[in-house]
Amino acid sequence: xxxxxxxxxxxxxxxxxxxxxxxxxxxxxxxxxxxxxxxxxxxxxxxxxxxxxxxxxxxxxxxxxxxxxxxxxxxxxxxxxxxxxxxxxxxxxxxxxxxxxxxxxxxxxxxxxxxxxxxxxxxxxxxxxxxxxxxxxxxxxxxxxxxxxxxxxxxxxxxxxxxxxxxxxxxxxxxxxxxxxxxxxxxxxxxxxxxxxxxxxxxxxxxxxxxxxxxxxxxxxx
DNA sequence: ACATTAAGTGATT
DNA sequence: AATCACTTAATGT
Numbered sequence: 001x002x003x004x005x006x007x008x009x010x011x012x013x014x015x016x017x018x019x020x021x022x023x024x025x026x027x028x029x030x031x032x033x034x035x036x037x038x039x040x041x042x043x044x045x046x047x048x049x050x051x052x053x054x055x056x057x058x059x060x061x062x063x064x065x066x067x068x069x070x071x072x073x074x075x076x077x078x079x080x081x082x083x084x085x086x087x088x089x090x091x092x093x094x095x096x097x098x099x100x101x102x103x104x105x106x107x108x109x110x111x112x113x114x115x116x117x118x119x120x121x122x123x124x125x126x127x128x129x130x131x132x133x134x135x136x137x138x139x140x141x142x143x144x145x146x147x148x149x150x151x152x153x154x155x156x157x158x159x160x161x162x163x164x165x166x167x168x169x170x171x172x173x174x175x176x177x178x179x180x181x182x183x184x185x186x187x188x189x190x191x192x193x194x195x196x197x198x199x200x201x202x203x204x205x206x207x208x209x210x211x212x213x214x215x216x217x218x219x220x221x222x
Numbered sequence: 223a224c225a226t227t228a229a230g231t232g233a234t235t
Numbered sequence: 236a237a238t239c240a241c242t243t244a245a246t247g248t
Contacts, residue, residue, distance in 0.1 A: 158236095159236070182227090182228060182229085183228075183229065184228080184229095192236075192237080193237060195229095195230090195231090195236095195239090196236060196237070198228090198229055198230060198231090199230085199231085199236095201229095202230075202231095212229085214227095214228060214229075214244080214245055215245095
């Protein structure tokens with residue numbers, strides 16, 4: 001598997017940064033970001049942040065999608081939410097408020113590009129730049145909203161509804177109607193068993209919402 | 223042709 | 236919805 005590349009911010013990265021964040025950040029802040037930030041390309045499937053790992057960077061996602069996972073003592077996973085372009089990670093924000101170690105795992109759902117900012121600036125810029133402050137607070141809030149949505153789906157939805165939400169969410173972040181996953185992998189994300197997923201997928205296929213293949217699911221409607 | 227991995231299914235709790 | 240036990244299908248060597 002290809003490995004993560006971290007390099008100085010080049011012209012392509014700057015263009016992407018301006019495209020995604022230019023309307024949010026004032027020029028002086030933009031210059032600071034260009035000065036202290038690094039450009040990272042994370043290939044699909046690579047882990048950016050591991051549970052227990054100290055967080056030293058705050059990511060500004062430019063392109064791609066990142067999935068955020070929680071893990072229990074036995075190593076079973078649970079998908080919390082996805083990050084897309086324009087998003088940043090809530091964990092890297094909370095770590096600046098005293099919490100140094102990550103409680104989540106972040107894995108690239110598809111090859112992703114991002115700007116990494118050393119966490120010390122995250123705090124400093126809060127006082128310096130109003131546009132930074134509102135960005136941080138707004139993304140904290142939208143991350144919290146997604147988080148609550150996931151809680152709701154676990155608490156109030158049946159597994160068949162959760163599965164359908166999982167498939168459509170995934171289609172949204174990857175912009176593809178085909179999902180290339182085994183039933184087992186989906187089961188891990190939703191913290192259930194493979195058999196249950198296979199059965200529910202079969203139901204969805206019979207209902208005309210999807211078609212099934214080996215390692216592949218075609219979504220027929222969103 | 224054989225082994226391995228993914229997916230499908232009935233039965234039971 | 237979870238688990239077991241087993242079958243069938245697809246894919247790799």
